[in-house]
Amino acid sequence: MGTPIDHSAHYEFPAATVHAALVDPEYWRERLARVGGPGAAVENATTGAGTIDLHMKQAIAAEHLPSVVTNIRPGDLVIHRHESWEPLVGDRAHGRFSAGVDGMPGKVEGTFTLAPGRTGTVVEIDGEVEVKIPFLGGKIEGLIVEQLVELFDAEQEFTAGWLGRSDS
Numbered sequence: 001m002g003t004p005i006d007h008s009a010h011y012e013f014p015a016a017t018v019h020a021a022l023v024d025p026e027y028w029r030e031r032l033a034r035v036g037g038p039g040a041a042v043e044n045a046t047t048g049a050g051t052i053d054l055h056m057k058q059a060i061a062a063e064h065l066p067s068v069v070t071n072i073r074p075g076d077l078v079i080h081r082h083e084s085w086e087p088l089v090g091d092r093a094h095g096r097f098s099a100g101v102d103g104m105p106g107k108v109e110g111t112f113t114l115a116p117g118r119t120g121t122v123v124e125i126d127g128e129v130e131v132k133i134p135f136l137g138g139k140i141e142g143l144i145v146e147q148l149v150e151l152f153d154a155e156q157e158f159t160a161g162w163l164g165r166s167d168s
Contacts, residue, residue: 002130003141005110007149009156012120013163015091019114021162022085022095023052030162032056035154038076050087055080066143068136078102091116097127106131108144125152 011018021027025045032040036058044055060077062070069077078101085095095112110127129144131137 002128003138003145005108005125005127005129005145005148007125007152009123009125009152009159010117010120011123011156011160011163015093015114015116015121016088017163018121018123018159019050019085019088019093021159022093022114023047023050025052027159027162028052028054028056031155031158032058035151035158037061048087050093051085053082053084055082057081060147068139069143072133072136072140073101073103077104085112088114104131105133106137106140106144108148 025042025047028042028045032042036056038059038061040056040058042054042056046053058079058081060079062074062076065077079099080102081097081099083095083097086093093112093114095114097108097110097112099108100106106129108127108129110125113124113126115122115124129141129148131140131144133140
């Protein structure tokens with residue numbers, strides 16, 4: 001059993017506007033360039049009628065990692081990330097995400113739910129981090145969840161700016 005991820009992102013924009021950004025490859029390229037870390041890139045993006053399926057690469061420089069991680073896996077962490085979004089149905093959409101790190105026995109998986117909030121739109125993030133390293137796995141999972149929440153917050157801030165720019 002891994003460590004849960006339970007987070008939400010709030011936007012002062014209608015669901016259709018938020019969803020349109022999330023299925024726009026240009027949004028993703030710019031988002032990764034701004035908040036994805038060194039060498040972050042979209043490796044592959046497939047779009048359809050209101051859908052997107054992305055494979056991305058991100059990295060966390062070794063100097064930004066705690067020693068519990070660098071002792072197990074020296075060097076930068078290269079993260080392979082997958083995210084997909086389904087079409088907007090009414091004012092709701094669903095997505096999935098997963099991630100793995102080169103040389104680490106673990107995974108991150110979860111779902112997104114985009115829906116109306118009290119004001120604007122909310123994206124609920126529900127997932128789990130699992131690291132299969134005896135005695136240290138739980139501690140590393142907790143560190144990963146902390147880093148993911150920071151990343152989700154940075155992505156939310158970028159998205160709000162992107163939406164505000166395209167709204168004006």
